[in-house]
Amino acid sequence: MGVKENGGSGRLSRPPEWRDFIMKRFLSLVLAMLIAITMLIIPASAENYATAVVKGGWLRLRAEASASSETISAYFTGTQVTIIGTSGEWYYVLTPDGHYGFMNSNYLTVTGSSSGSTTTESTAYIYAANGKPVRMRSGPSTDYGVVASYSVGTQVKVLISGADWSKIRVGTRTGYIMSKFLSVTNITPSTPSSSYTAYVTASNGKPVRMRTGAGTNYSVISTYSVGTQVTVLEYGKTWCRIRVNGYTGYMMTKFLTTTQPTVISSAALNKNTVWPGETLTVTTNPANANVSYEWLNDAGARLGTGSTYTVKTSDTGRRIRVRVTGKNGTTGSVVSGWAAVQGNGTVGTVYQLKALTLNTTNAVVGTTLTATIAPSGATANIYWYLDNGTYLGYGSSYTVQPNALGRRIFAYAEGTNSTTGTATSAYTDTVTAGATPSIVLSSVTLYNYSPTVGTVLTATIAPANATATILWYRDDNVYLGTGMTYTVTATDVGHRIYAWAQGTGSTSGNVTSPYTQQVTAGTSYRIDSVTLNNLNPIVGQTLVASVAPYGATATITWYRDDSKILSYGATYTVQADDIGYSIYVWAEGTGNTTGSATSKITSEVKAN
Structure with a gap:
């Protein structure tokens, strides 16, 4: 059909080639505008782009050179970028994951040129002292995702070596690994990968259970306090098989750490x-x-x-x-x-120590010195010293001993309860011997020379009318206490104990008792379990906790499942505010009993 040349109703049609021509001209115009915009950025050398490293935490990559511009992504400290150009205080960069955008130059450290940082690839090997696999990440931080894990001895190519992180390639994969896990030689770890040492840890400080299998549905073998050293026999993401003091079982991996905790x-x-x-x-x-x-x-x-x-x-x-x-x-x-x-429910008078006086300054061996504090009503701890700083004793009075001869004595007071401040007395005259004591210590003996933990040792001095201060010691010269008696403790096991007596008042001389035999532990126990008499409590009922084996002793703490401490002791009476909560107890060995255990948890408390 011919083209109409008059102004009639027919429309002049265009061939398809004409529309293609118009579209190409339009695209050429857009491209020219983009090139013009790009020219606003001052370009770096095309042959040798500069590189920079992110510092100061993490840094945003923005679409434009403005802090209000859209955020494309964000990168952690240590990430290396390539600087394409500059615009004011902003760099136009290329990131390791292929994004282009703007970063504020104040948070970038320029490290050189891209050609200068591209060194000849070096070979290294994965190394870990514990023999476990090491993770490769997508960026130089533990905040980046894990690309893969590689076993000890794996050969890698180091592309960029850094103090903390290095960029590596393994096969076709490229990523980042902590530099401390790379070695230029293939080192076999000294610790076998089949087992290693770990320690029990828990953020709440409570003991952790070891079970017979890898799941909370398995029974509890025992519980171990935070800091307990264990041997990990098999490592798992959720559970580890461990050995502790001859026992073998399973513990959740999150409760184990290879760093010995404080x-x-x-x-x-x-x-x-x-x-x-x-x-x-x-x-x-x-x-x-x-x-x-x-x-x-x-x-x-x-x-x-x-x-x-x-x-x-x-x-x-x-x-x-x-x-x-x-x-x-x-x-x-x-x-x-x-x-x-103390008190009657009201805040009492607060005193300030003002003075400390002695009853006499005439100090003779055998004389009893008495200290008085001021003001009246004040309270204080009083300590006695020689003028050379030697500590003599504690209390409101002190009987002068022969070891003070030739020296002077003073008292020092430190306020207690509602009394504040300190005070020092005047010095006595130089201590003299005075009259010769008429009684001389001849011996000190013990009634029991075969002690076990808990035994009360009693010292007897001779002659019967003598007076003396009794000091207790172990055979390793550890001072144990003062007094006529001493109760043997678990820390004394394996040691021998003796008493030393120093005459006081009209008694002179000093004597030492014979040594006891080595202290033994007697019967010792380890807590196996703690059970409740009722696992379906109602308000008003008294729950009773029982520790096994029979004869074991323990401190028992009652808890609610919201971690509230309810009470201490073998029994607990359920209260109204426990409704809706479950209850359990934790037992920790005391005296000759070691270990700890946690009871089963009750059902939710119900109203009576």
């Missing part, structure tokens, strides 16, 4: 009696450990979580202690002794 071993309060208004502090061992605090009274109420606790009037008549639990690399949990709150 374990809280003890916590001690600054006072064992306290008044409202005074502040309790706690000393932990080790002293520099990272810990959290939980102050509790003898009713189980939580009083505070700070490192100190100021006693309130509402605490009067109760006892207070603190639970210290490791955190941030420190593990374990310990409870201090009790501090008894």
Whole structure:
């Protein structure tokens, strides 16, 4: 059909070749505009692009050279990028995962040119002291995903070597691995990969169960406190087969660490009696450990979580202690002794020590010196010293001994309870011998020379009318205590004990008793289990905990499944506020009993 040339209703049609021509011209125009925009960025040398490394945490890659521009992705410290060009304080970069965009130059460290960083590939080998496989990641940080894991001895090609991370290639895979796991020689680890040493760990400081199989449905063999050393026989992602003190079983992998943890071993309060208004502090061992605090009274109420606790009037008549639990690399949990709150519910008068005086300055061997503090009503601990700093004793009075001859004596007082401050007395005159004592110590004997743990040793001096101070020692010269009696403890096992007597008053001389035989442990126990008399409690019922084997002794702590401590002791009466919760106990051996165990958990408490 012919083309119409008049202005009639017919439309002039265009051939397809004409439309293609228009489209090509349009695309050429768009491309030219993009090139013009790109020219706004000052380009780096085309033959030798610069490289830079991300610093200061993680850094955003943006679509434009502006902090308000869209974020394309973000990269961690240590990521190497290629600088294509600059725009003000921004670099136009190419990232390792193939993205182009802008990064703020203030958070990049320029490391050189891409041609300069591309060195001849070197060969290295995967190495790990514990013999376990090592992970390759997609970027130079543990925050990046795992590409693969390679066994010890695997040969790799090192593309970029860094202090912390190196870029490597294994076969066709490329990624990053920690530099400490690379060796230029193929080293066989000294620790066999089949077993290695680990330690029990738990963020809450509680003991961890070892079971007969790899699952919580298997029975519990025993429980082990945080810090216990174990041998890992088989490693698994969720469970490990371990050996502890001859026992073999399974423990969850998350409760094992190859780094020996710092374990809280003890916590001690600054006072064992306290008044409202005074502040309790706690000393932990080790002293520099990272810990959290939980102050509790003898009713189980939580009083505070700070490192100190100021006693309130509402605490009067109760006892207070603190639970210290490791955190941030420190593990374990310990409870201090009790501090008894004194008073009548009101804050008493606070005193400031002003003076400390002696009843006499005429010091003769056998004389009893008495110290008096001021003001009246103040209380203090009083310590006695020689003028050369030698400690003599503790208390409001001191009887002068022959070892003070030729020296002078003074007393030092330190306020207690509601009394603050310190005071020092005047010095006595030089100590003289005075009259010769009429009684001379002849012997000190023990009634029992075959002690076991728990035995009470009693010392007897002769002649019968003599007086003396009795000091107890072990055969390794460890001082055990002062007094006429001493109770043998588990730490004395394997040692011999003796008493040393020093005459006092009108008695002179000193004597030493014969040594006992080596202390033995007697009957010892290890906790096998702790059971409850009722696993379906209702309000008002009394739950009873029983420890096995018979004869074992333990400290028993009652818990709710929300981790609240309910009580201490062999029994617990279920309360109304326990409704809806389950209850269990944890037993820890005392005296001649070692180990610990956790009971089965009850069903939820119901109303009566």
